[in-house]
Amino acid sequence: MVLSRFWLVIFISSIVFVIFSLFSGNNYTIDFVLNGKKDDPILVSEKYLQDLPVFIKDSIENAPDKTMIINRDTLNADSTYVFSNKVVKIYSGKQKSDGLLPTCKSTLLDLILPLMAYLAFFCGLMELLIISGASQKLAKILSPVFVKVFPSIPKNHPSISYMTLNFAANFLGLDSAATPFGLKAMESLQEINPEKDKASDAQIMFMCLHASGLTLIATSIIGYRAAAGAANPADVMLPCIITSFIGTIAAFLIVGIKQKINFKSASLVAGLMGMIGAIIGLLMYVNHLDLIGKNYFTSNLSALILVVIIVFTLILSFVKEKKFTEANTTVYEAFVVGANNGVKTGVTIFPYVLGMLVAISLFRNSGLFEIISNWIAFIFSNLGVAKEITDALPVALLRPFSSAGSRGFLIDSMNTFGADSMTGRLSSIFQCSAESTFYVIAVYFGSVNIKNTRYALGTMLIVDVICVITAIFVASWFF
Known part of the structure; x- marks a missing residue:
């Protein structure tokens, strides 16, 4: 009985927190919770190319694979900008475990x-x-x-x-x-x-x-x-x-x-x-x-x-x-x-x-x-x-x-x-x-x-x- 209740508390509280994070803007998407894999970069934002700072825009356009990595924090995953179909996907941080x-x-x-x-x-x-x-x-x-x-x-x-x-x-x-x-x-x-x-x-x-x-x-x-x-x-x-x-x-x-x-x-x-x-x-x-x-x-x-x-x-x-x-x-x-x-x-x-x-x-x-x-x-x-x-x-x-x-x-x-x-x-x-x-x-x-x-x-x-x-x-x- 105790194990069952503990399992339910973990399950329900985690789901509620994920939904709250999505609507409060802390998470851009919750797809990683379902489909992501451990150590994958997490999608934190999407922007049009023209909305990015000029130096990032120019770097992406000049990159052969339309990808740019910025070393902001040596202890965490680098921020990565990936340009595809007029939209730049921004990834930062690593997923803690498999979805x-x-x-x-x-x-x-x-x-x-x-x-x-x-x-x-x-x-x-x-x-x-x-x-x-x-x-x-x-x-x-x-x-x-x-x-x-x-x-x-x-x-x-x-x-x-x-x-x-x-x-x-x-x-x-x-x-x-x-x-x-x-x-x-x-x-x-x-x-x-x-x-x-x-x-x-x-x-x-x-x-x-x-x-x-x-x-x-x-x-x-x-x-x-x-x-x-x-x-x-x-x-x-x-x-x-x-x-x-x-x-x-x-x-x-x-x-x-x-x-x-x-x-x-x-x-x-x-x-x-x-x-x-x-x-x-x-x-x-x-x-x-x-x-x-x-x-x-x-x-x-x-x-x-x-x-x-x-x-x-x-x-x-x-x-x-x-x-x-x-x-x-x-x-x-x-x-x-x-x-x-x-x-x-x-x-x-x-x-x-x-x-x-x-x-x-x-x-x-x-x-x-x-x-x-x-x-x-x-x-x-x-x-x-x-x-x-x-x-x-x-x-x-x-x-x-x-x-x-x-x-x-x-x-x-x-x-x-x-x-x-x-x-x-x-x-x-x-x-x-x-x-x-x-x-x-x-x-x-x-x-x-x-x-x-x-x-x-x-x-x-x-x-x-x-x-x-x-x-x-x-x-x-x-x-």
Whole structure:
């Protein structure tokens, strides 16, 4: 219900603001909101050639392609005058994101189809793990801890192994593998959900822990920083881990208090201490490496582990081939069945993702997002917050809505202020330490047709705020 109302508010307020901007003269046209593409120049005016200043008129007439560009602002797109059919079209500024119709197209072609391919492959592997018995053994090993965190899940339930693989993939920065494992976990949890259209306690806990974004190897962030010329691209690793870990603990505590979980359980404390110990151990190892060693380690560890998982699954399936025979199938046929289920899941979540991304597109192109972010930055600056921090806030504000959008702000902030500036580093931590909350909710709850997400959205947004505040303190401490 909360998600539905929030979606309606974004959609309706964006449309109203676009129409108001058109009739108030702030926008010359609203076609870009429907048909424009990201980074396209925006049409701001049309004039007859004779109505332009003489120097512009003469320059256009003398230009071979009847086009003139004026460098007025080095931080924004140049003003461009294009002469055609007695009229000069004047463009200025860049479009923030794709318009409504291109968003519909890109959601299918650039997002859902690749996602369906990942889902098909990894769901095929999951089917092999299920039939071979590996997932049941993993669930049995981890049940003592998971039944404390998820008391409503029966002991040794298959969802435990799926959630474990999802958390591990996120932890290692394997986004392509994390989503299929997570969707499989949601489907498994839905089987024991007594109210099929309402999120269960276990599903909410899983979603909030997943969305807290605990990551050890921030491969993509390191890549962006390296491309931007950072002296040490991996120097934000430790701040990212600390921030995301605090976000994960906050998510666990908030949901745990709501669900009355016993925090004094010995197995739960032991599991938490084990995870902390593993993180500290890996951090100590990475910290003693030189620059080349860090880059080599971070770029290869996650990929190597993914390859090991794939090889392990295939070898185990070959060794346990009798179990496939008992199930009246073969290893290959079982993989195909799992892959087919992955494709079906992709088709199911498409409408949910489309609806959310179209709303976000309208929200950004309407100008509302910029107004809100500017006001928040203004409030923070008047509270005495350093300009280096307020310059990075757009990344934090957009991250819950759009990973691609916040990534654009991240790259722009590093190009503008420098990859090794406080703003560039803080923007990197913002990007790494949280999830795209609205996208995640649309995908995961949409995959099992849950309409009432209860307090999941509110909790995830609170965790996002905690991660932002933590990131500011951690970045200030380190840099």
